[in-house]
Amino acid sequence: MKNKWLGFACLLPLLSGCNDAHSSISASSDTVSKQQIDTIITNINKQYPDASNELKQNALNTAVRAIENLVFVKGGSFEMGDFGAPCEIPSRTRNRIDWSPDVQCLSSFFSVETGTNNLHKVTLNSYSIAAYETTTLDMEWMRQINELPVADDNLSDGSIVKRNSEKYQRLLKYRNNRSTKTKEWQEAKSYCQWLGNVTVLPFDLPTEAQWEYAARNRGEKKYFATNNGYRQLKGSNYYNPNSGYYIEYNDKDVNASTELESYVGQWPANPLGIYGMSNNISEWVNDWYSTSYYQKSPKNDPKGPKSGVKKVIRDGANTMTFVRLPSVLKKEFYSPGTSFRCALQQTSPAF
Structure with missing residues (x-):
C-alpha cells in the first residue's frame, strides 16, 4: 500500500511548535496543509472532549490520510x-x-x-x-471514538467481536492493511460522513x-x-x-x-x-x-x-x-x- 504516511513529531503536550499549541495530538503531511490539519484537530477536540489522546490521535491520522489518498x-x-x-x-x-x-x-x-x-x-x-478501499483500522478508529461496536462478528454465533478479546487483537494484526468488512450500507455512508464532519470537506x-x-x-x-x-x-x-x-x-x-x-x-x-x-x-x-x-x-x-x-x-x-x-x-x-x-x-x- 503506497500511502503517504504521516509524520508525528508532537505527540506529547509538553512539546510545542506543531499544529495547535494547546492540543496534545499533532500530525504533519506533505500534501495536507497545516491549516487543514489544525481544523481537523480543533473539530476532534470539540466533538470528542472526553476521548483519550490515543483515540484522538488515531482519528486525526485517519482523517489526514483520507485526504492524502484522494485522487x-x-x-x-x-x-x-x-x-x-x-x-x-x-x-x-x-x-x-x-x-x-x-x-x-x-x-x-x-x-x-x-x-x-x-x-x-x-x-x-x-x-x-x-485511491484505496477503506481499511479495517481506519473503520475501527472511527467506530471506536464514536463508541460504536467493532465492524466484525463471530462466525460461530453472530455476536459482535469484543475489543477485549483475543479475536480482536488478531483482527487488528491480520486485517490492519486489508479492506474493512461491512454488514450494512449505512456503515459505509456513516464513515464517509464522519470524515466530512471532522475535515469540513464534502x-x-x-x-x-x-x-x-x-x-x-x-x-x-x-x-x-x-x-x-x-x-x-x-x-x-x-x-x-x-x-x-x-x-x-x-x-x-x-x-x-x-x-x-x-x-x-x-x-x-x-x-x-x-x-x-x-x-x-x-x-x-x-x-x-x-x-x-x-x-x-x-x-x-x-x-x-x-x-x-x-x-x-x-x-x-x-x-x-x-x-x-x-x-x-x-x-x-x-x-x-x-x-x-x-x-x-x-x-x-x-x-
Missing part, C-alpha cells in the same frame, strides 16, 4: 453501461477483451437483467475519489456514475480497472491467435486476484492511480438500485433514484467495470467481500 478525477462525458464486446473473443477468455467500434454482443450476462444494456451518455463534474460515498467513470480511466472502454484493462490472474492464461498457443501469466504479470484477503493496494493501480477496483471485492456506492434507471437518468451528474429498497454495489467477483448489482441494505453477517471507498464531492482538488 482527483477531472470531469467529462462518457457512455455509461455495457459498451459491448466482440461475440467471439480472440483470447478465448472474458478476462482479456479488446473493444472495437464494430462490437455486436453485450459484454456481460447481467446486462439485460440489471438494465446496464441501456448505454447512455453521462457528463460528470470533477471530483476526487479514494466527503460521501461515490455515485455509481463516479465509480464507473474512475474505474474506466475517465470513461474509456476498458473492461477491468487494472493497469492495462485486462484481468490477469495467477495461474490463468489466454490464447494468442497470432502464435496459436496459450500463454500463461507469470508472477510479474499478475494484476488482480480472486481472493478476498488481498492487501489494500497489493495489485497495480489503474491509469488514474486508483487501486482495487477489479479485486473481487464489491463496493457500496450511494445510489438506490433500479433496473430501469439507466433509461431515464439525467445526463448531468446522475445520483440514482430518489428511493428504493436495495442499493447498488460495484465490482466483485468476475465482473467488469460497468457491471452493477443490487444489494440489500443489511446483510446477515460482516463480509470481507463487501467494502467501500469514499469520494470528495467538490469540483476542485483537496490539495
